[in-house]
Amino acid sequence: MRRQDISTAVDPLGWRLVLGTLIAHVPVDSLNSAVRVVERAVDALTATDAAGHLSVDLCDDRVVLRLQDRTARTISESDLRLAARITGTLSSGQGFSTVPVNDPKLTDLLDDYNVKYSGQAEQQPSFW
Numbered sequence: 001m002r003r004q005d006i007s008t009a010v011d012p013l014g015w016r017l018v019l020g021t022l023i024a025h026v027p028v029d030s031l032n033s034a035v036r037v038v039e040r041a042v043d044a045l046t047a048t049d050a051a052g053h054l055s056v057d058l059c060d061d062r063v064v065l066r067l068q069d070r071t072a073r074t075i076s077e078s079d080l081r082l083a084a085r086i087t088g089t090l091s092s093g094q095g096f097s098t099v100p101v102n103d104p105k106l107t108d109l110l111d112d113y114n115v116k117y118s119g120q121a122e123q124q125p126s127f128w
Contacts, residue, residue: 014098022067024098044089
């Protein structure tokens with residue numbers, strides 16, 4: 001799959017393609033809320049869906065959701081479907097929402113990388 005096709009599919013859902021992984025943040029107000037977000041995200045999936053695809057980080061202000069086929073180390077059609085299902089499940093009921101990654105350190109890192117390799121576009125990946 002092309003990066004642009006992946007981004008087009010997941011950007012409206014609040015997910016971003018970052019370094020070969022789909023990432024979304026879910027803002028929360030406590031660790032208890034973070035646990036509820038993870039429970040709802042997992043409820044959206046079957047055991048087969050989640051195995052080897054979904055990983056999460058819990059913080060007291062957000063949950064970080066990541067999707068990637070860890071065996072293939074790439075984004076699959078399944079990951080796109082999982083992102084849509086997770087987003088739909090989180091937005092219904094308790095009203096949690098996925099928001100795009102907005103980390104200035106990461107943005108700076110990728111901007112530096114793109115500047116450094118801009119003359120080698122055919123040889124180096126473009127992240128944006």
